[in-house]
Amino acid sequence: MRSYTLTAPAKINLYLEIIGDRPDGYHELAMILQSIDLADRIELHSIGNDSIRVRCDRPEVPTDERNLAYQAAELMATQFPEAFSKYGGVEITINKHIPVAAGLAGGSTNAAAVLVGIDLLWNLGLTQSELEELGANLGSDVPFCVAGGTVIATGRGEQLSPLPNLDNIYIVLAKYRSLEVSTAWAYKTYRQQFSDSYVRDTANLAARAAAVHSGGIVKAIFEKNTAEIAQKLHNDLERVVLPAYPQVLQLREVFATQESVLGTMMSGSGPTVFALIESEQQAQAVKLKVRETIPDEDLELFVTRMTTHGIQIVSSGKD
Ligand SMILES: C[C@](O)(CO)[C@H](O)COP(=O)(O)OP(=O)(O)OC[C@H]1O[C@@H](n2ccc(N)nc2=O)[C@H](O)[C@@H]1O
Numbered sequence: 488m489r490s491y492t493l494t495a496p497a498k499i500n501l502y503l504e505i506i507g508d509r510p511d512g513y514h515e516l517a518m519i520l521q522s523i524d525l526a527d528r529i530e531l532h533s534i535g536n537d538s539i540r541v542r543c544d545r546p547e548v549p550t551d552e553r554n555l556a557y558q559a560a561e562l563m564a565t566q567f568p569e570a571f572s573k574y575g576g577v578e579i580t581i582n583k584h585i586p587v588a589a590g591l592a593g594g595s596t597n598a599a600a601v602l603v604g605i606d607l608l609w610n611l612g613l614t615q616s617e618l619e620e621l622g623a624n625l626g627s628d629v630p631f632c633v634a635g636g637t638v639i640a641t642g643r644g645e646q647l648s649p650l651p652n653l654d655n656i657y658i659v660l661a662k663y664r665s666l667e668v669s670t671a672w673a674y675k676t677y678r679q680q681f682s683d684s685y686v687r688d689t690a691n692l693a694a695r696a697a698a699v700h701s702g703g704i705v706k707a708i709f710e711k712n713t714a715e716i717a718q719k720l721h722n723d724l725e726r727v728v729l730p731a732y733p734q735v736l737q738l739r740e741v742f743a744t745q746e747s748v749l750g751t752m753m754s755g756s757g758p759t760v761f762a763l764i765e766s767e768q769q770a771q772a773v774k775l776k777v778r779e780t781i782p783d784e785d786l787e788l789f790v791t792r793m794t795t796h797g798i799q800i801v802s803s804g805k806d
């Protein structure tokens with residue numbers, strides 16, 4: 488039986504602008520997504536029957552069909568029934584390092600790793616864009632998780648165009664373990680409160696989304712100007728999440744007062760807040776300072792950095 492081990496990195500949103508609503512109930516977005524060097528480890532084993540099994544070292548993560556990795560395997564089985572019956576089922580073991588329900592695309596990146604891994608296990612030879620297209624059926628962040636790196640994402644998040652890769656920028660992440668924010672709630676509340684500012688003329692949506700291409704942060708990314716990138720961070724969802732979750736607002740404020748923090752923002756629909764920092768040493772010092780300021784054990788802090796890659800294969804085997 489064959490097996491693959493892959494790493495599945497988390498993402499942060501350097502930019503998230505809500506442009507309008509869509510007939511499918513989702514929102515039209517202009518985002519810049521960035522892979523970070525904090526990754527789950529996913530093992531895939533072919534098993535000799537037609538079942539899909541998921542195991543995870545975090546008890547709070549469901550291992551049944553609610554798990555996005557399970558859904559990814561099920562999607563592959565449905566799309567490629569001949570390969571499924573030829574190679575048999577799959578056992579997926581997830582070692583979590585990415586905080587759960589954090590706005591860091593933890594489930595989405597696990598699903599992306601399963602798509603990439605099953606493509607290999609079943610010798611399907613799918614292209615990256617075919618894998619991204621399959622991923623869009625599972626969630627808006629999944630296509631980006633297949634691609635990785637530094638990317639502009641438009642549509643509902645699934646239309647990707649690559650940017651020059653960023654790396655060597657350090658990040659401190661802060662998340663309260665027990666705090667979860669529903670993504671659906673965040674978008675719904677935004678729509679209720681701020682839909683006046685939406686672009687109503689759908690013909691203009693693409694033009695408005697493209698405006699981000701020439702926007703300040705994209706220019707800063709092309710110039711690899713870290714301080715400028717950090718100044719241009721933006722997330723519309725902060726407008727609904729910060730007032731509703733004072734702890735998230737406090738993290739933003741604590742990061743903003745640290746001298747070596749170049750910029751700080753909430754990632755996705757939260758509740759994780761990140762800070763961009765020039766060096767690892769400074770990032771470690773910021774982590775210590777935040778810990779001192781908020782000595783709450785519920786607060787998780789991570790030092791990580793931007794990375795240029797998405798899903799990576801660590802090893803393969805036959806048993
Ligand atoms: C907040 C982000 O993580 C930023 O990258 C994404 O926009 C959300 O990505 P995701 O969790 O993969 O989202 P999905 O699983 O597709 O959708 C979760 C819920 O978020 C809302 N949603 C999501 C994406 C989008 N463009 N518009 C939306 O309104 C929908 O209510 C949906 O029911």
Ligand SMILES: Nc1ncnc2c1ncn2[C@@H]1O[C@H](COP(=O)(O)OP(=O)(O)OP(=O)(O)O)[C@@H](O)[C@H]1O
Nearest residue numbers: 553554555587588589590591592593594597628755
């Ligand atoms: N493989 C998975 N890993 C983590 N959570 C999962 C997974 N599959 C399903 N879930 C469920 O999805 C919910 C959201 O978890 P996840 O870590 O994906 O959130 P997130 O980082 O906020 O995602 P996103 O940034 O894409 O909105 C959790 O409450 C969990 O029960």
